[in-house]
Amino acid sequence: MRAHRPRLSGTLLRIGILAVLGAVPAAAQRPATHDIVWPPAPEPARVRYVGTVGSEADIGRREGFVSRLWRTLLGGQRTRMVTMQRPFDVLVRDGRLYYTDGATSALTVFDRRARQARILGDDIPGGLAKPMGLAGDAAGRVYVADAQQRRVVVLDAEGRFERAFGGPSMLLNPVDVAVDPAADRYYVVDSYLHQVVVFNGVGTLIQRIGRDLGDRGAKLAGTGPTTSFARDHRSNGDSALMAAHPSRHEGRDLIDNRGEESGAFRNPGCAAVGPDGRLYVSDQMNFRVQVFDRTGAFDRVFGSLGDQPGAFARPKGVAVDRHGNVYVVDAAFNNVQVFDDQGRLLLAFGGIGHGEGEHWLPIGITVTMDDEIYVADRYNNRLQVYRLLADTPREPAAAGGTSGPQE
Amino acid sequence: MIRWVPMRHALSCAGALLFLALPARAQRPAGWPSGTLVQATPHNLTVPAASTAPVMTGRVRHWGEVCVYCHTPHGGPDWSGAPRPPLVNRTRPNAAYRMPQHGAQQMLQDPSPSNQSRVCLSCHDGSIALDNIVNRPQPTNALTPLNETIDRCESCHKGGNPAGGLDWEGVWFNPDMRDQHPFSVVYDPSRRPGQFKPASGGTVGGLPLFSGRVECPTCHEPHTEQFRYFLRQSNVGNSLCLACHNSVPADPVHAQ
DSSP states (O other): OOOOOOOHHHHHHHHHHHHHHOOOOOOOSEEOSSOOEESOTTSOOOEEEEEEEOBGGGGTOOOOHHHHHHHHHHOOOOOOOOBOOSEEEEEEETTEEEEEETTTTEEEEEETTTTEEEEEOTTSTTOOSSEEEEEEOTTOOEEEEETTTTEEEEEOTTSOEEEEEEOTTTOSOEEEEEEEGGGTEEEEEETTTTEEEEEOTTSOEEEEEESOOGGGGGGGTTSOOSOOSOSOGGGOOOHHHHHHSOOTTSOOOOGGGOOOSTTOOSSEEEEEEOTTSOEEEEEGGGTEEEEEOTTSOEEEEEOOBSSSTTOBSSEEEEEEOTTOOEEEEETTTTEEEEEOTTSOEEEEEEOBSSSTTOBSSOOOEEEOTTOEEEEEEGGGTEEEEEEEOOOSOOOOOOTTOSSOSOO | OOOOOOHHHHHHHHHHHHHHHGGGOOOOOTTOOOSSSGGGSTTOOSOOTTOOOOOOTTTSOOOOOSGGGTSOOSOOOOOTTSOOOOOOOSSSTTOOOOOOOTTOOOOOOSSSOOHHHHHHHTTTTTTSSOOSOOSSOOOOTTTSSOOOOHHHHHHHHSSOOTTOOOOHHHHSSSGGGTTSOOOSEEOOGGGSTTTBOOOBTTEETTEEOBTTEEOHHHHBOTTOOSSGGGBSSOOGGGTTGGGTBOOOOOOTTTOO
16 A cells, blocks of 8 residues: 655645644643443542553644654655653643653653654753653752762753752662652652652752761762763763763662661662652552651551552552642552642552553652642553542542542 | 563663662671571562561561562451441452562463563662663673663664664563563563573473563562572673573674
C-alpha cells in the first residue's frame, strides 16, 4: 500500500477549517480505551484510569506541514517523536508535564499546549548529570535533584536556570526534593546519607533529619564546588571532562547511618509536603512512611513490611493531594496505596502489567491541584494518568466494617 | 522484539557493567560479618549491629533478618496502637498483593525486565542501590579494548554511517540499556550461529537460565560474594563470559 501523501489542496482546506473553528484543543494524553476504576463495582468508583503519556504523539504532536513537504520534496528524516525511557519522577504544572528520564539523564517537559517536548537544562552551569526527583512550587518553579552532581537545581516557570543548592560537601545521593516555600524549607532526600537534608530559600543548610553524621560528615567534604563542569557533558566525551566530573560511584552508602528508630531512615527514597506543611518520606528499607512536622520533628509513622494491604515491600514515590490523602507507590506490588492523613488505608489502585492502569516497576508520583494523579511507570516507559473522582475528604470505615470508604 | 547484541559489544558491555559494579560496594563498618554468606555482603541491609539505637517498640519490629529485604513475608501492618485499616475489598479481605513469582513469568518479547530481574531492579533503581541506568557507555580504559570516547564511537555508529558501521540505536539491545549486558532475553544460540554455546537442561555452561532466559541471576548470585560483583563463577580469563559466548573475536577496528 502506498504511503499516504497529503495533497496540498486538502491541507489548505484543513488550514481554512482550523482558521474558522479555532485551534484544535491539545490532547492531554492518549485516552483510556475502556473504563477502568477502583474500587470495583458495586463500590462507588474513587479513582479512574484516564490515559497514558509515553511520547509526544500522546500529547497530540503531528508532523507539521513544512516537515511533510520537506520530506516529500527533498527526502530526509521524518520528525522523530520524543519518547520516554525509564521515567523516574513527574511533575505537572499549568499544562506542562515535566519528567526526569533515566535513560537519557535529561529533564524533559511535555508542553501540552505547544504539543511538543523540550529538553531543559541547556543553560544550567554544569548541566544535569543524573536528574531524579522533582518538585514544584506555586510560582511554577521546578526543583530537580541531581544525584550525580549532588545538588538540587531550580528552574523558573519558563524552564530557565535560576539557582542551585546543595553540593558534594553536603549531599551524597540526593534522589528527591520536596518544597515548602511558605515555611522557607526545602527538603532533599539523601538515600545514602539516610537523611532528609533541609535547606532554606537561599540555599543554607539548616537541618538534617535522620541520624547524625558525626565524624562521617568529613567524608563528604573536599570535592569542591559543582559549577566547574562543561555546559553539556552529554555532547562531550573529553577525558579531562570525565576527570573533572564527579564519579557517579563517589557516593557510597553510609550504612553506619542507617537507623530504624523514629526519625531515622534506611535508604529514604521520596518525599512530599502535605497541604498542612507536614513532610511525608518513604523510608524504603524500613518499609514505612514517616511523617514530620514543619520543625522537622517526628510526627508519626505508618506502614510496615508485608504483602498485605497497607503494608509496603518497595515503597517509592509519595504524593499528597490537596485533601491530605497520601499516595504511596510500591514497586513490588506495582500499585499505589492511598492513605488518609492519619495513615489509614483507603484504597489501592494499579497492578502489575503492561496494559492500561498497570505498572512495571513504577516509582515517581504526583497529584495536581485538580486531582489528576500521574505515576511514572518506569519500565513501561510511560506515565499512567488517573483521576481522583470524589473531591471530598473521606473517612475510612470503622474496623470490621463491611463497607468501603464513606462519602 | 528482542534484538541480539553482537558479541564484541556484549563483552565490552559486560566489562562496562563490571566496572560499574566495582565501586558500588557499600562501606562496611567494623564488626560486619565476614565470610561468604549473605550477611557479609552489601545485600545485608540491616542496621549495623553496633547500633544501640532504640527500636520503636510495639510499632516497628526489629528487622534483624537479612532475608526480608528481598523476600517479603506475608505479615501485614502492625496496627497495634494505631487505627486499623478498613476492609478494603469485601470479596478478598486482607488479600495479599501479587508479588513477583519466581520462574512463572509470561513470555516477554518486550524490553521489560522479567520477574527475576525485576526483583533486583526494585532496589537497583538509583535510590537504594546503584542503578543500571546511566548515560551512553563511558570510556572504560583499563577494562575493555574500548579505549575510546563516545564521540569516536558515534563517528561510525550513528546516523547511518556509509562505511557500514552498525547504527548505535540498532546495535544495542535497548536504547536505555545499551551499556549493559542484555537481560530478560531468550537464550537462543541459533539466532547467532557459532557465536554462542548450546544450552542444556535449563543451564548453559553451568549458569542457570530462567524460563530459557538470561536474567540478572544467570550471572549473579545475590546471596554470596564468594566471587566479586556477586558473580556465580570466577571470571578470571573471562571464563564467566565464555560460559555462553564462544570466543572474543579478533577485532582490528576496536583493538587498541
